[in-house]
Amino acid sequence: MGKKIVINPITRISGFLEIEVEVEKNIIVNSSCSGMLFRGFEDMLKDRSPLDAIYFTERICGICSTAHAYASALALEDTLKVTPSFNDRLLREFIHGCEYLQNHIRHFYQYTLPEYVKGPDFSPLLTMDYYDYRLPDKLNKELAKHYIQSTKYSKSAHEMLAILGGKAPHNHGIFVGGVTVNIDSEKFIRIKSLLSSIKDFSKNIMLEDVYIISKYYSDYFKNGKGYGNFMSYGAFENYPYEDISYLKPKVFINGEFFNFDKSYISENIYNAWYTSDKLDINPTDENTKENINKKGAYSWIKAPRYYGYPMEVGPLARMWLSGEYTKGISTMDRTIARVLEVIKITEILEGILKKIELINTKQSKYEIPIKAKGNGLTDTTRGALGHWISIEDKKISNYTIITPTTWNLSPTDSKGLKGPVEKALIGTYIKDLKNPIEIGRIVRSFDPCVSCATHVISDKYKPIKIRLL
Amino acid sequence: MKDEKLCPVLDSKKKTVNKIIDLAISESKKTNKKINLIWLEACGCSGNIISLLNADDPDIIFFLENMVNLTYNNSLMRKEGERAFEVFLKTLETEFILVVEGAISTKENGFYNVIAKYNNKYITGMEAVKMAADKAKYVLSVGSCASYGGPSAARPNPSESISVPDFLDREVIRVPGCPCHPTWIIGTLAHIIYFDKPKLDEENRPVIFYGVTIHDRCERRSYFEKGLFAEKLGEKECMFKLGCRGPITRTVCPTMEWNSRHNWPIGDNTPCIGCAREGFPDSMEPFVRF
Structure with a gap:
C-alpha cells in the first residue's frame, strides 16, 4: 500500500470535488475523484412543462448555465419539430459563444493562474505558504495584474450575453425557435464593441500569459496526458461559411479519426449504484434502478462511454479534432488549447456579426405533442453535452443529461477502463508529498464542473463517500 | 549604457528601497x-x-x-x-x-x-x-x-x-x-x-432592493393599462398573459437591470419568472404559457 493523499475541497472549480490518490515512491499509482454534491435535477424535471426545461436546467450550473439552455432548446426543437430561422440561430450561437468566453477567461485567470502565479495581494489569494511558484518577480507581478484586469473582460462576455439574452447567469433569451431578442443597430454595436475589447485582451495579454506560464512550467507538458482519446459533438457547425465554422462531430481513438455516431453513446453501470437488465444503458432507456447495496459499486455516476471507450472532452479535444492545435496532449497543452480557443471563438463571433441581419425574432406559439422524444447534443465550454427528453401527456416523462464533466470524471467500467481524469493522474511524479500541487494542476486543466456532473445521481443514498472514480 | 552598472552598491540600495516600499504596501493591506x-x-x-x-x-x-x-x-x-x-x-x-x-x-x-x-x-x-x-x-x-x-x-x-x-x-x-x-x-x-x-x-x-413589485415599475406597464398583451415571446406588449410574474415579484430589476445595466429579462421580450420570490420554481411554473 502506498501513501494516501486526499484533497477536499479541490478549490477554484465549480462545485465540490475530492481527489484521493495513492502514491508509491512519489508516483501516483491509483486515484479516485469524488463529486460531493447531489441535487437530483433529472427527478425534478419529471412532470414539468417541457418548455420550462430550458430555464430549469440552467439552474444546474452557475458558471455554464447557457450551455444547458442551449442543449435543452436543441432537444426541444428536435422533439417539437421546430426549426429556427437562420438569423435566430446565429444570434443563439453568439449567446453561446459569450458563455465560452466568460468561462475560459475565468477558468484561466481566476481558477488556473493562482496555481502558477503569486498574488494579487488580497484575500482570498494572499497566502504565506506559496509552493513551487517559479516566475521571476517582474513577470509574476505582471501576471498578477492581469488577474485583476481579466475580470473586466469576463464580465464583458456576460454583458454581451445579457444584451442578447436578458441577463447572465441564467439567461432568458435562448428559447425554442432560437432567441427572443429583436436585434437592432444599437445592440449590434454594443456587442461589437465589447467583443473587440475581449479579442484585444485575449490576443495581446492572455495568449502571452499562458506562454509565459508554459515556459516556466515546461515539465507540465509531460504529465496529465490521460488516454488521448477525444470526442466532440460539434461546435459552430452546419454553416456554409468557413469564418463561422469550428468543427463537426468527430472522435479520435487510438490515434485515428472517426465520424461521430450518437448511437455509440452508452452509460456503463458496472461500478455505479444502479441495477438493470444490462450493463450498458442507452441514454433514452429508463430501466435503471438505484441500488446502494450493489456489491463492488462505488459511484453514483454512471460511466459514459463511446463505443466502449472513455473519452476526453473539452477545448483540447476540439482543438485537436479540428486540427487547430496538435502539439501535444498534457496538462499544459490543455491549458494552452483553452486560451487559443478564446481567440478562435472571438473570431467566429466576429464572423457571426458580419452575417447578422437587423430583423425581428421569428418566435411563435408552440404546441406540445402528447407523446414525443428528442435529443440535443452539442459541444459547449467544457466539452460534449447531451440532453435527452421524453414527453408523455404533454409533460416531461424522462430527462437525461450527460455533461462534459461526467465524461471526464467517469468511473471505471466493466472492462476495467478508468475515467479520463483518473487515467491522467496515474503515473504523475509528485515532487513534495507535503505539497502535492501537481494533483490540483492536472485536475483543473480539465476544468471540472462538479455542479454539472453530480446533478444526475440518484436519490437514494447512504452517508458514505460518493466516488466518481 | 554601461555606466548604469558602475555602482552595484547604489543599484542594490535602489532595489532595497523598492522592496521595502512593496513590503510596506502589502503589509498595510494585510493589516487593513x-x-x-x-x-x-x-x-x-x-x-x-x-x-x-x-x-x-x-x-x-x-x-x-x-x-x-x-x-x-x-x-x-x-x-x-x-x-x-x-x-x-x-x-x-x-x-x-x-x-x-x-x-x-x-x-x-x-x-x-x-x-x-x-x-x-x-x-x-x-x-x-x-x-x-x-x-x-x-x-x-x-x-x-x-x-x-x-x-x-x-x-x-x-x-x-x-x-x-x-x-x-x-x-x-x-x-x-x-x-x-x-x-x-x-x-x-x-x-x-x-x-x-x-x-x-x-x-x-x-x-431598498425588494420594496416594489416589478409590475409597478415595468417599462411595459402602459401596455398593461391599455389591455395590450403579447401573445408570444419577442413581442413588445405586456407579457402578463404569457405568465409574467412581475406583478407578484418584488425586485428593482426594472430600474437597475442586469449585467452593468445592459438588459433584463423583460427587456429581452421574455416574462419575469419570479426567480427572486418564495416558491420559485415550483409555484412559478409554467414559466411561459401560450
Whole structure:
C-alpha cells in the first residue's frame, strides 16, 4: 500500500470535488475523484412543462448555465419539430459563444493562474505558504495584474450575453425557435464593441500569459496526458461559411479519426449504484434502478462511454479534432488549447456579426405533442453535452443529461477502463508529498464542473463517500 | 549604457528601497481592518459567486480590496484541501459576516453536500453553515436556494433541501434572486459595513432592493393599462398573459437591470419568472404559457 493523499475541497472549480490518490515512491499509482454534491435535477424535471426545461436546467450550473439552455432548446426543437430561422440561430450561437468566453477567461485567470502565479495581494489569494511558484518577480507581478484586469473582460462576455439574452447567469433569451431578442443597430454595436475589447485582451495579454506560464512550467507538458482519446459533438457547425465554422462531430481513438455516431453513446453501470437488465444503458432507456447495496459499486455516476471507450472532452479535444492545435496532449497543452480557443471563438463571433441581419425574432406559439422524444447534443465550454427528453401527456416523462464533466470524471467500467481524469493522474511524479500541487494542476486543466456532473445521481443514498472514480 | 552598472552598491540600495516600499504596501493591506467574510457555497449551482464577479461599480476587485476580507470561498480561494478549511476555522475566531449561497441539504444528515474533509472527517454544508452561523455577526442568504430553498428544493426535493432561515435559529438577511444581482449583494453588505443593518421587510429582505413589485415599475406597464398583451415571446406588449410574474415579484430589476445595466429579462421580450420570490420554481411554473 502506498501513501494516501486526499484533497477536499479541490478549490477554484465549480462545485465540490475530492481527489484521493495513492502514491508509491512519489508516483501516483491509483486515484479516485469524488463529486460531493447531489441535487437530483433529472427527478425534478419529471412532470414539468417541457418548455420550462430550458430555464430549469440552467439552474444546474452557475458558471455554464447557457450551455444547458442551449442543449435543452436543441432537444426541444428536435422533439417539437421546430426549426429556427437562420438569423435566430446565429444570434443563439453568439449567446453561446459569450458563455465560452466568460468561462475560459475565468477558468484561466481566476481558477488556473493562482496555481502558477503569486498574488494579487488580497484575500482570498494572499497566502504565506506559496509552493513551487517559479516566475521571476517582474513577470509574476505582471501576471498578477492581469488577474485583476481579466475580470473586466469576463464580465464583458456576460454583458454581451445579457444584451442578447436578458441577463447572465441564467439567461432568458435562448428559447425554442432560437432567441427572443429583436436585434437592432444599437445592440449590434454594443456587442461589437465589447467583443473587440475581449479579442484585444485575449490576443495581446492572455495568449502571452499562458506562454509565459508554459515556459516556466515546461515539465507540465509531460504529465496529465490521460488516454488521448477525444470526442466532440460539434461546435459552430452546419454553416456554409468557413469564418463561422469550428468543427463537426468527430472522435479520435487510438490515434485515428472517426465520424461521430450518437448511437455509440452508452452509460456503463458496472461500478455505479444502479441495477438493470444490462450493463450498458442507452441514454433514452429508463430501466435503471438505484441500488446502494450493489456489491463492488462505488459511484453514483454512471460511466459514459463511446463505443466502449472513455473519452476526453473539452477545448483540447476540439482543438485537436479540428486540427487547430496538435502539439501535444498534457496538462499544459490543455491549458494552452483553452486560451487559443478564446481567440478562435472571438473570431467566429466576429464572423457571426458580419452575417447578422437587423430583423425581428421569428418566435411563435408552440404546441406540445402528447407523446414525443428528442435529443440535443452539442459541444459547449467544457466539452460534449447531451440532453435527452421524453414527453408523455404533454409533460416531461424522462430527462437525461450527460455533461462534459461526467465524461471526464467517469468511473471505471466493466472492462476495467478508468475515467479520463483518473487515467491522467496515474503515473504523475509528485515532487513534495507535503505539497502535492501537481494533483490540483492536472485536475483543473480539465476544468471540472462538479455542479454539472453530480446533478444526475440518484436519490437514494447512504452517508458514505460518493466516488466518481 | 554601461555606466548604469558602475555602482552595484547604489543599484542594490535602489532595489532595497523598492522592496521595502512593496513590503510596506502589502503589509498595510494585510493589516487593513476590513471585516472578514466567509462566502460558503452550499447546495446550489455556485451561480451567485459568478454573479458577484459580474459586479459593476464597485466591481469584484474593489469589493475584495476595499470592502471585505474574503477569507473563505470555494470558487476563488488559493488554498485547497485541509489548508483551505483551516482558514474557515480560523475565521470563526474573528468578527465576520457569513454569506451562504445554496440551500441546506438535510437528507442523510447533510451528506448530499460535503464541502470539505478535515481530520479524516467529512464536513457537510449543513454542519459548516451551523458552525459559522453560531458565531457570525451577520448572516446573509444570497440567492433563491439559500433564501427560500429555490431550485435545490424543487419537487420532489431529492436532497431534502431547506432554506438557510428555516435551518437556522437566528436572524438571516434574505437577498434572493436566481442568481442574486451583484449590486443587491454588495449594496446590502455596504449598508452593514459603512452604516448598520439595512431596513428589512417582513421577509427580512432589504427594502431598498425588494420594496416594489416589478409590475409597478415595468417599462411595459402602459401596455398593461391599455389591455395590450403579447401573445408570444419577442413581442413588445405586456407579457402578463404569457405568465409574467412581475406583478407578484418584488425586485428593482426594472430600474437597475442586469449585467452593468445592459438588459433584463423583460427587456429581452421574455416574462419575469419570479426567480427572486418564495416558491420559485415550483409555484412559478409554467414559466411561459401560450
